[in-house]
Amino acid sequence: MQSPAIPGARFVDPKVLMRVGNLELLARNVVEGFINGLHRAPFFGASIDFAEHRGYVAGDDIRRVDWRLYARTDRYYVKQYEADTNTNLSVLLDISRSMKFSSRGIPKLEYGCYVGACLAYLAQRQRDRVGMITFDNDIVSHIPPSAKHFNVVLGMLEKVKAERPGNLAVPLNKMAEHFKRRGIIVLISDFYEEPEAILEAIRPLKFLGNDLIVFHVLDPAEIDFGYEDASSFQDLETGEQVPVVPQSLVKEYRAMIQAHIASLTTKFSEHRIDYTVLNTAEPLDRALFSYLSARERLMRVR
């Protein structure tokens, strides 16, 4: 089998992109950039979207004076346009050991790589800068956002391995120091911590004014706990083994995982963080499409 020219290119699945390719990943917040892009900039500038009129002051470019308005009002007004700009997209991928779990189909880590790669592709296509950080209980690798780093991101995704136990607080606090400019941050993890601890770990990222998008990747076995035989269950993070009779606790387990998801949903929404649960049994294109289309719909309503 011939290997692809770009390492990690397999994560940019044409089938998925065909489905989500007509969508745009728009920054919810105002971001700063140098290139005319899709995101709202904090400045008025050259654009086609008319914003408002303001009175002429000395020094304004007389080319921007609205002469028609002057003819009606006998006053000088200058037309202002909303400027669009580009932004940074940083994908934070959890590569702790729990992410390598797979009951059937692809592991959560690989699913997360697909999500990250697809979003990076979308961003790169709309001229945004793309970066990537992988972490477990510490930062493992870091690619700063750049317009030229898309291939580097893919190359890193190809190499990621889930080898160590995970922890959100330490690496995310470190990361918060890296982000100097507002941008879009995509966090992909399975969030096996208490909701308060998760929020506490994420909050520093939000403080900077970043647009935070959280993907909670879960395997179907983690959601429905469809085991039948009594067996020893081994925790992938800690290696601890516990004898379990699944049928005796399946109802309680399902209730607890649903409560965990509900708690995260509530807490994230309170902080205006987009939170999406991704089930690895579902096709990636469907999950991404539903998320992006919903986000785009909401952005248009503003």
Add this chain to the structure above:
Amino acid sequence: MAFLTPFFLLGLGAIAIPVLIHLIQREKKRVIEFPSLMFVRRIPYQSVRRRRIRHWWLLLMRAAAIALIVAAFARPFLHQGAIAAAANGGAREIVILLDQSASMGYGDHWTRAKDAARTVVQGLGADDRATLVLFNKNAEENMRATSDRTRLEGAINAAKVGSGATRYGPALKLAESILSRSPIKRREAVLISDFQRSGWSGSEEVRFPEGMTISTVSVASPNTANLAVPSVAFARSSFSGQERLTVTAGLSNKGDEALKDVPVTLTIDGHEIQTEKATIAAHASGSVSFTQFTLSSPNVRGFVRAGTDPLPADNTFNFVLAPSEPVSLVIVDSGDRAASSLFLAKALSIGTTPVFQVDVTSASRLTPAALEKRAVVIMNDTMFPPAGGGGALKRFVEHGGGLLVVSGDRATWPQGEADLLPGRFGATVDRTTGRSGSLGYLDYSHPVFEVFKAPRSGDFSAAHVFRYRALQTAPTDRVLARYDDGAVAAAEKKIGGGRSIVWTTTLDDSWTDIAVKPVFLPLVHQLVRYLAHYEPPTSWLTVGQVLDLTARAKGRGDRSDRIVVTPSGERISQSSAGEGNEGLLELNEQGIYEIRSTGAASGRPEAIAVNLDPAESDLSAIDPRELVAAVTGHATPTAAQPAQSQEMTREESERRQSLWWYLLMAGLLLLTAETVIANHLSRKEKFL
């Protein structure tokens, strides 16, 4: 109780396996990796309860299943059965052939026959099996091979005398087939009958192989006295526009004594018309004629009854009468020649079965109305009818009419209407010079010439043909006759539902002298009967015949469903759409069958009279030893030879008893039940 392979009993040690599984149940070591156990509670195994047996009866089921399967492999058998079988020479396969033909209704024949059959059943050993076969013309396996005496006796008690004729061949063939399939070595057939001679022709190819025996029980009575009415004849005559009928009953005395002043009664539609006295000598026949009566309506039922004797079934002869329907035909001639159809008209005026109703007209005067209700049109040396007559003639043939085209000097046929003829007319061939022509080939397989098939049944070569019209037939047309030079003399074509026949010479004395030959009259009658689709009326049928009711209904254009009421009152529904065997009715009973059409208006239902086979009245018996010798090839019945006592081997005893099969099945059933229960419990308790 003994075992053929006792070392298999060592397998009983396997009973310990389920006990050990119950007691030494080990914890499962399967490890499942899971991302995080933060939601999973720790639940320890119930290690204390595992050390004692929880379901005693489940354990017993498992142990019993293993014990049964092991015992099955050890091949058990009972000594007692083997000894008993050895004492009477081993098990027997017996086929009881019980004659239920009509002749068995004579006196106490049937009672004695059933008693004899019961005696055979009561003599069955514990291992013997018997099959009851009831037979008359056909043989039927009434009770399959069984050792159950009660069922066999029940089947014998339920058997009744039928109306069929006696035939030993099918019954013996069936017995031979049943016995040859049996694995049992001692195989016997017991034939219980009155041994009517008429039931055995000697040409039946039945031969019992070596090892099969046949014993006979004859219930025939010596010096039987039997009077029968084997037939009835009807003479029809016309009187003042009404049809009158004379019934003549044939009587046959099969007894050794003459019968004097036997009352013979004619009953029509339930009314006794007349009673006559008859005297018939021993082994002789006679007849009684009754006075004429007028027949006006169809489906008139009647019967003739003569005297009383021990076999009353053949003393009555049933029939159904209907007024005869004349065949209506029109002869179309050219009209320019006096008496041109004289020969034809005269020949057709003579017929009685059927009566021909003949009208003569000319082609120019032939109208569509003249063809209504006609069965046959004879175009006798004439032109094709002009104007509407031609079209009407075409429709007439397509709708089932018969057309006979007789060619001659005046016969012309337009090209446009050539499809009505089997071929195209050519030039006239003159055979006046030299030797005259004659008919050289006749298709005797055709219904028209079938009656002339037998030797000296009509000499067509005596007729001289001086002229004829050449006829070029198509491959699809059937040539019925040819002249000595190979030219076509007669050909047939089927058009729609009708038939068209061309006779290429005249049917008078102009081109041929066939009209003055003896064959002329039957030839013309046969031609008209065939073209008219004439079927002689049947006043009765014989038991055993099969009636195609669907074909009959189609012939009459009746598409509705039917209900057939048998003489015994049984109602049989038949669908009009029935195909295959559904529309067939086997006439198994003597008497009157009624066929009611569900779509028909109220009126008299169609009736069919069914009578016994006349051979059943002849009670003269064959010597049973003669029949046995013919079937077995032995001069004396081998059943008389004492069965050789033989000691049964252990293997044979075990094979016959086949106890292992039952044990194995019981073991497997127990295992299945155990699986179901264990699964249910497993789910219920959520752990093993």
